[in-house]
Amino acid sequence: MQTVICMKWGTRYGADFVNRLHAAILRNTARPTQLVCLTDDPTGVNPNVRCEPIPDINLPDELVVTPWRKLVLWKDGIAGLCGDILFLDLDLVITGSLDNMFDFEPGRFCVIENWTQPGKGIGNTSCFRWPVGKHSYIFDKLSTERDRILSDYRIEQVYISREVDDMVFWPRLWxxxxxxxxxxxxxxxxxxxxxxxxxxxxxxxxxxxxxxxxxxxxxxxxxxxxxxxxxxxxxxxxxxxx
Known part of the structure; x- marks a missing residue:
């Protein structure tokens, strides 16, 4: 079973975005694939999507509603998952096979090379795949060294790119x-x-x-x-x- 995970909080992206993502995943996978949604409100989400509460994270209130919240994904054993998991933001469209994204460089953190910072070694976390638990220090460090990390890094994806010890970019055209x-x-x-x-x-x-x-x-x-x-x-x- 392949696993895709997404996150939904607040009101900008409603349940319809999760449901559209789920339908697109099924259209673009040939192998059995499930969608797990970490959310603060599962109302209206397709019952075939597995909804789980968003774990707590050590962030100031003003950052809990920003992409920094996505760092809960790096917690060891998130949502009881294991193996290579593909994360997709809700503000995207799937236009090709996702099976290849599970086959590419297994066991490594695979991410988009940020389009606005080519050659800088910075990933864009709209779409990434990682082995659950292998890089749990990304979450653990935020829990114990929050003030230092937030002082050193303004954007969460820069923090991940600089701290993770094994990162590879998806093929450019994907x-x-x-x-x-x-x-x-x-x-x-x-x-x-x-x-x-x-x-x-x-x-x-x-x-x-x-x-x-x-x-x-x-x-x-x-x-x-x-x-x-x-x-x-x-x-x-x-x-x-x-």
């Missing part, structure tokens, strides 16, 4: 950023919809727009002048895969 790698450069983004490479398995929608917004060509902006460059054409393949 994981794409909708904004940073697929969206045509200005001004072509006003005239051309983002294309989907055939090798891509994961498309991450970090920040805005979200998947449903980009699909219909909507990019919410709060500052009027940003409309001069923040624009996306309706993107049909999002609806097809999401």
């Amino acid at each position: 994981c794409a950023s909708f904004k940073h790698t697929l969206l045509p450069r200005w001004p072509m983004n006003f005239f051309k919809a983002p294309a989907l490479p055939s090798e891509t398995k994961i498309v991450a929608f970090t920040g805005k727009p979200d998947q449903d917004e980009a699909a219909v060509g909507k990019w919410p902006v709060t500052t009027p002048w940003k409309r001069l460059y923040k624009h996306v054409r309706p993107t049909a393949w999002i609806t097809e895969h999401w």
Whole structure:
């Protein structure tokens, strides 16, 4: 049984995002695969998704609602799981087979090379796979050295990338950023919809727009002048895969 895990807290991403992720996982795996969701509210989540409470983590209140909370995944024996587990954020679209992501470099921490920091050795944790328990010191250090770690690292994925002792990046074309790698450069983004490479398995929608917004060509902006460059054409393949 292959295991994919996700996290849902707060109100930005509702149960429908978990359910869409679950359906996409089943469409894109040939082997038996389960989805485990760590959440503070399982209401409305498909009963075939295994929901578990989010463990406590030693963070200031203002950081508990940020990606730092994802560090609970590095706790030894998280949700009673073992072996290589694939984590997926809710703000992404699966566009290719996930089975290959379980076969790639088994027993190692596999992660996206951060699109905005190429060559810096920093992973983007929108999609990563790790052997549960092997790197539990990532969680343990935060528990005992919280103030030092938060002083040294502003972003959780930088902390992981610098502290983990065995990291490898996914093949470059497997994981794409909708904004940073697929969206045509200005001004072509006003005239051309983002294309989907055939090798891509994961498309991450970090920040805005979200998947449903980009699909219909909507990019919410709060500052009027940003409309001069923040624009996306309706993107049909999002609806097809999401």
